[in-house]
């Protein structure tokens with residue numbers, strides 16, 4: 120039983136997740152919720168160390184997937200589960216859908232292995248709502264290049280992001296009850312207005 124709500128933000132790099140997280144957090148805060156925002160990989164001191172390795176060190180694909188779930192295990196135990204039990208609303212910049220999309224879709228790791236890890240690490244928890252920021256690949260790429268130095272994932276080629284995005288969209292149609300796809304090719308103010316409408320019904 121968890122009195123709080125768990126909301127995740129997903130999308131390929133440059134789709135606009137981080138830009139809209141603080142907007143949604145303040146929207147929910149204004150409605151009287153205590154809101155905790157966090158991110159993956161990361162969200163705990165150990166998780167942030169794993170994040171630095173994941174974003175910058177070369178490693179075997181299965182090591183990558185296992186470390187994503189190791190960081191997630193810690194994140195759930197230290198941050199997400201206690202917050203939801205207290206009744207807080209948790210917003211996470213990425214969660215397990217990202218592992219299915221990047222390690223499964225992008226890097227082609229067998230989905231059954233990821234499903235086994237998911238059953239191990241969080242058998243009874245799924246997000247209440249997942250916002251998938253959807254944007255054409257070229258738009259995401261040009262926003263990224265203008266905004267920051269690129270990490271190990273962001274340096275991948277277009278085919279990798281096409282496969283990652285396709286897996287995100289496949290999951291959105293597999294789990295329509297919790298996914299909402301946001302057209303984030305629109306200007307930031309339009310995306311914000313869409314989010315206001317979406318949260319009126321959530």
Ligand SMILES: Nc1ncnc2c1ncn2[C@@H]1O[C@H](COP(=O)(O)OP(=O)(O)O)[C@@H](O)[C@H]1O
Nearest residue numbers: 132133134135136137138262266303305306307
């Ligand atoms: N709807 C939008 N229109 C124009 N630029 C945007 C939009 N959303 C985000 N950006 C810009 O694109 C860049 C990447 O956005 P960011 O939120 O960091 O993406 P993500 O967290 O999904 O990787 C930032 O410079 C941000 O200001």
Ligand SMILES: Cc1cn([C@H]2C[C@H](O)[C@@H](COP(=O)(O)OP(=O)(O)O)O2)c(=O)[nH]c1=O
Nearest residue numbers: 132159160187213214217218221222272273
């Ligand atoms: C959570 C997660 C992230 N990632 C990748 C996607 C991103 O490229 C990277 C870091 O995510 P993110 O925090 O979105 O990067 P940034 O702060 O640069 O916007 O990690 C995976 O490959 N698998 C996962 O399970």
